[in-house]
Amino acid sequence: MIWLGIDTSNVPLTIAVVKDNQLLVEWTSSIKVTHSVGAMPAVEEALRQADIKPNELDAIAVAEGPGSYTGVRIGVTIAKTLAWTLKIPVVGVSSLQTLAGNGSLFKGIICPIMDARRQNVFSAIYTNELDATLPDGHYALDVLLEQLAATEEDILFVGKDVAIHWEAIQQVLGERAIRAPFYHDLPKASVVIELAMKKPLPSIEETHHFVPDYKRITEAETNWRAEQQKAGQNE
Amino acid sequence: MTKDQIILGIETSCDETAASIVRNGREIISNVVSSQIESHKRFGGVVPEIASRHHVEQVTIVIEEALKQANMQPSDLDAVAVTEGPGLVGALLIGINAAKAFAFVHQLPLVGVHHIAGHIYANQLVEPMQFPLLALVVSGGHTEIVLMKEHGSFELIGETRDDAAGEAYDKVARVLKLPYPGGPHIDRLAHESEEAIDFPRIWLEEGSYDFSFSGLKSSVINYMHNAEQRGEEIKPQAVAAGFQNSVVEVLTAKTLRAAKQYNVKQVIAAGGVSANKGLRKSLEDTFAKEGIPFTVPPLFLCTDNAAMIAAAGSVMFEKGHTSTMAMNGRPGMTLFDWN
Numbered sequence: 001m002i003w004l005g006i007d008t009s010n011v012p013l014t015i016a017v018v019k020d021n022q023l024l025v026e027w028t029s030s031i032k033v034t035h036s037v038g039a040m041p042a043v044e045e046a047l048r049q050a051d052i053k054p055n056e057l058d059a060i061a062v063a064e065g066p067g068s069y070t071g072v073r074i075g076v077t078i079a080k081t082l083a084w085t086l087k088i089p090v091v092g093v094s095s096l097q098t099l100a101g102n103g104s105l106f107k108g109i110i111c112p113i114m115d116a117r118r119q120n121v122f123s124a125i126y127t128n129e130l131d132a133t134l135p136d137g138h139y140a141l142d143v144l145l146e147q148l149a150a151t152e153e154d155i156l157f158v159g160k161d162v163a164i165h166w167e168a169i170q171q172v173l174g175e176r177a178i179r180a181p182f183y184h185d186l187p188k189a190s191v192v193i194e195l196a197m198k199k200p201l202p203s204i205e206e207t208h209h210f211v212p213d214y215k216r217i218t219e220a221e222t223n224w225r226a227e228q229q230k231a232g233q234n235e
Numbered sequence: 236m237t238k239d240q241i242i243l244g245i246e247t248s249c250d251e252t253a254a255s256i257v258r259n260g261r262e263i264i265s266n267v268v269s270s271q272i273e274s275h276k277r278f279g280g281v282v283p284e285i286a287s288r289h290h291v292e293q294v295t296i297v298i299e300e301a302l303k304q305a306n307m308q309p310s311d312l313d314a315v316a317v318t319e320g321p322g323l324v325g326a327l328l329i330g331i332n333a334a335k336a337f338a339f340v341h342q343l344p345l346v347g348v349h350h351i352a353g354h355i356y357a358n359q360l361v362e363p364m365q366f367p368l369l370a371l372v373v374s375g376g377h378t379e380i381v382l383m384k385e386h387g388s389f390e391l392i393g394e395t396r397d398d399a400a401g402e403a404y405d406k407v408a409r410v411l412k413l414p415y416p417g418g419p420h421i422d423r424l425a426h427e428s429e430e431a432i433d434f435p436r437i438w439l440e441e442g443s444y445d446f447s448f449s450g451l452k453s454s455v456i457n458y459m460h461n462a463e464q465r466g467e468e469i470k471p472q473a474v475a476a477g478f479q480n481s482v483v484e485v486l487t488a489k490t491l492r493a494a495k496q497y498n499v500k501q502v503i504a505a506g507g508v509s510a511n512k513g514l515r516k517s518l519e520d521t522f523a524k525e526g527i528p529f530t531v532p533p534l535f536l537c538t539d540n541a542a543m544i545a546a547a548g549s550v551m552f553e554k555g556h557t558s559t560m561a562m563n564g565r566p567g568m569t570l571f572d573w574n
Contacts, residue, residue: 036563040332044560070324070328081294220278
């Protein structure tokens with residue numbers, strides 16, 4: 001069984017090809033090149049190097065969010081278009097679980113972090129078996145840290161955005177907070193594939209309806225709802 | 236007999252997700268448009284993030300439907316044409332990345348198309364273009380007079396210095412408390428009225444082919460404001476008619492003057508506002524009287540669609556203009572020559 005894995009949820013880009021449980025090619029970068037420019041050439045190159053033609057693929061695994069809205073959409077659009085036109089299944093995997101997967105050998109709990117501006121993060125708390133004890137979501141940093149303070153184990157922080165909040169994290173959690181080495185800070189498409197392999201394969205009819213898991217409604221929608229509520233109260 | 240050229244067009248630059256298959260750049264085999272207007276209505280305009288979210292939901296569905304309606308397989312296609320810009324960047328990227336993934340799997344050439352070139356080439360789907368040709372492009376984002384001496388050659392003769400015509404329509408519609416999108420409502424109201432408020436015509440300096448609509452929009456707002464303060468009754472129909480008369484008169488007169496100066500063989504109108512009945516009638520009457528052939532696409536080809544992208548892509552492809560897998564969305568893309 002041959003898998004193509006894609007993660008474009010944030011600045012890093014990662015593409016992998018796995019054949020019969022073996023990683024053939026993985027390409028990961030973290031340079032500021034827009035995914036629209038970088039992603040398809042990387043897919044093309046990874047398959048070329050693995051000497052695999054598109055129609056030899058059996059399934060596509062893609063990080064479905066959360067993350068940068070545009071970033072997630074590029075990966076999901078590429079994955080669902082490939083899957084639809086190749087008539088193979090596409091499996092979506094949490095972008096946070098993918099990051100957490102980098103720390104799966106850690107003895108303790110794992111906290112993947114993606115910065116979401118204004119002291120907010122996309123985050124979750126995972127066991128080292130990658131079960132979420134705090135679900136993927138958009139959290140105020142202090143709320144997340146409060147949740148983590150209530151745990152007892154050591155906590156591995158994963159992701160390149162950990163650097164942004166490291167001081168605040170250490171202040172609250174002290175020595176229980178452990179930073180992953182830099183080479184574990186980028187998502188790996190091989191992990192996306194590994195997580196996808198554990199999920200049931202969806203039918204190919206479901207591909208059209210596959211969309212990102214944004215974990216947030218749009219700002220316009222939030223404002224609109226607030227206005228509606230205000231109008232309701234004024235009546 | 237030479238082999239037919241079959242192009243798949245994809246368009247996602249704003250709030251329509253569209254795919255179409257066109258034969259030889261002239262004949263629509265299928266044309267699928269999934270509109271999001273309903274989703275944006277309550278916000279009073281297109282919300283870019285919501286538009287992008289809809290595109291990712293719809294994009295493979297519209298491509299499949301276009302193939303199905305054409306009764307074609309990917310192997311029947313010669314190239315994939317997709318809107319590269321201008322437009323909302325997040326929205327453009329959905330069509331572009333779907334087009335790339337599809338083209339990659341089926342080893343098809345990829346052609347990045349300028350959205351306005353698409354609107355102009357919508358006319359190719361009606362009748363062959365004759366050069367030199369003058370195109371009046373009017374939409375929510377554009378108001379331009381473009382001279383074409385041959386296929387793929389674009390010379391900008393005039394453009395708006397502030398609001399696009401469609402933008403002015405939307406803003407005036409908001410003042411008149413008409414639902415979004417406002418253009419068709421103003422057009423309808425204008426036709427219900429015998430009387431029209433006299434608003435200024437903005438001609439700019441003598442000989443200029445440029446436009447300005449923000450002053451006109453301000454006049455309308457001032458008129459409404461003054462009438463309200465004086466407690467006078469406002470007739471929305473008369474305001475709509477007055478506003479539309481001003482827009483249509485300036486657009487028609489400048490297009491006519493340019494058509495004569497450049498001695499063109501054909502004049503075409505393109506873009507969403509060319510669906511406006513008042514504008515269509517004025518242009519049709521004027522050019523009929525002058526004996527200059529005038530074409531405007533049927534309504535379904537005036538608004539955003541992918542057939543026009545395939546039609547423009549067809550000519551670009553013939554001229555060897557293909558893109559690579561590294562194509563990016565170009566929200567501020569300008570019209571360029573293909574020759």
